[in-house]
Amino acid sequence: MVKYFLPLCVAAWPAFALAAAFNLPASEPAAPLTLQTALALAADANADLSAARHELSATDGAVQQAGLLPNPTLEVERVDRKRADDVRETTFLISQPLELGGKRSARVQAAERGRDSAAAALTARQAEIRANVIDAWFAVLAAQEQLRLAQESSELAQRAAQATGRRVVAGKVSPVEETRAKVAAASVTLELLRARSELAVARKKLSAMWGNPSPRFEKADGDIDQLPALPDQAMLHHRLAQAPAMALARSELASRQSLAQVELSRRVPDVTLNLGSKRSEELGRSQLIVGFSVPLPLFDRNQGNVLETARRVDKARDELSSTALRLDSDLAQAREDFDLAREQALALRTDIVPGAQSAYAAATTGFENGKFGFLDVLDAQRTLLDARSQYLNALAQAHRAHASITRILGAEQ
Missing domain, CATH: 2.20.130 (S-adenosyl-L-methionine-dependent methyltransferases)
Known part of the structure; x- marks a missing residue:
């Protein structure tokens, strides 16, 4: 029995080693993946979040050590x-x-402020990972739609080529028209290959957020046409004051001030x-x-250390002001990008794409009845494909801008 069991263990060892090395999450479903499931997977298994949690736990030891006699x-x-x-x-x-001069209490306060900074850094990292997951998930959703669009375009091009071939056989159009139709169908096939490649890359980027190098989910399950809503400008600025980056900058300032107090106490x-x-x-x-x-x-x-920590307090105070200005500018830019992409998507959805679809259908029907040339069909087809592609790009840009806003403001409590 042993001689059969040992080779089996040796053969299975690389699989266990690979799973341990990549820390594969067992909870990733081999099914359609919703956004909430993706966020939960990243929150549990993201390596950057785990490192930030360990850093926060390490500061407990620093607080304990600071209070010892x-x-x-x-x-x-x-x-x-x-x-x-x-x-x-x-x-x-x-x-x-x-110890005189309040050294012990100053050390404890500095250690506690360091723990607050670690907690703020964890919150900022959580907001960043959440935004990255949302961005990557919608990128997969957009890539899926782009692949579906490329497949439909390939079918349209094939039908156009077949219709042209029938008209060539009937002697109604020149064989040159058939050559043009085949070239157009080949070009669309290249777009189909590119769409498949982009989808594979987007899937790997998404699964990498929870440490899985080989995605197991079937597809991203969601509606890319549903655009998120944003609160009004006053609410955005109110949330900006409580943004994770602002909280981190304030905690860094408090930490620097506590360290300056430690150096002042050491003068005694x-x-x-x-x-x-x-x-x-x-x-x-x-x-x-x-x-x-x-x-x-x-x-x-201790005059040198006192001077150093005082200047670092000034630096932290300036960094707080700089962070506030930078976040306000980034939020305004992301809001403008979102509004522009949303307006473009709505215009493409309601007017441009339906009009291009009607024009292509009319050109195809007219070509089959001998009223239009193949160049008219080709132009109408190209216009329709461009309109659909622009619509998907506008949706992707809107979701990407919304993810940027989430990265700046953090998750709404």
Whole structure:
């Protein structure tokens, strides 16, 4: 039994090793993938989010360490002045540093502000990953629609080529028209190949958000035609003040201010209390030792570190202002991009695409009845394909702009 089981384990080991190396999520469905499922998968298995959570957990240790008291020091000294045992002196001394100037409380506060910064960084990372997943999911949805459009275009081109071939056989058009129809069908076939390649790339980018290099889901399940709505301008600016990047910048400023307070507290020298006993064998008795030591701040008063942390506070304050201006500009740009793409998509959906569809149908019917030439059909077909492609691109741009707004503002609570 063992001799059959061992080769089986050896053969199965590469599969287990590969799964462990890539941390494949077992919950990814081998079925249509909704946006909520994709967001849940990324929230559970994204490596960047896991790293940010570990960083936040690590700051708990920093807070614990900052609140600890300094350890005492035990010193033992034995002096032999002569060879005789009765002239030896043995000294036991315990030294305990006493922190003055609020050093311990300043350290704890700085560590807590560092933990707040790690929590804000985690929130910002979550908003970024969420926006990336939304962007990647809609990219898959758009690529699927682009592939469907390419397939329909290929069918249209094939039907046009077949109709031209029948008219050539009937002697109604020149064989040159048939050649043009075949060239047009071949061009559409190239577009079909490109659409398949773009869909494969988009699927891999989406599944990579939760650490899966080989996507297992069948397709992105959603309606790309449904455009999201945005709140009014006042609500957007209200949410901008609570944006993850703003919270991170404010926490960094608070952390820098706490570190500056730590360096200020270190200007006050600490006192070290000494307590011990000296045993003299010659005298036959022990002597109590009590004392203290304190450094004299004649040269080093920590002035360099105080100046450094003060300038870093100024830097953090300027970065907070810069972040506010940058986010306001990015939000305005994303809002304009969303509005423009939305208007373009609505115009293409209601007017341009239906008109191009009617023109192509009329040109095809007229060509089959001998009223139009093949160039008219080819132009109408090209116009229809361009209109459909522009519509999909407008939808993709609208969803991409909405994802950018989500990245800036974070998830709505």
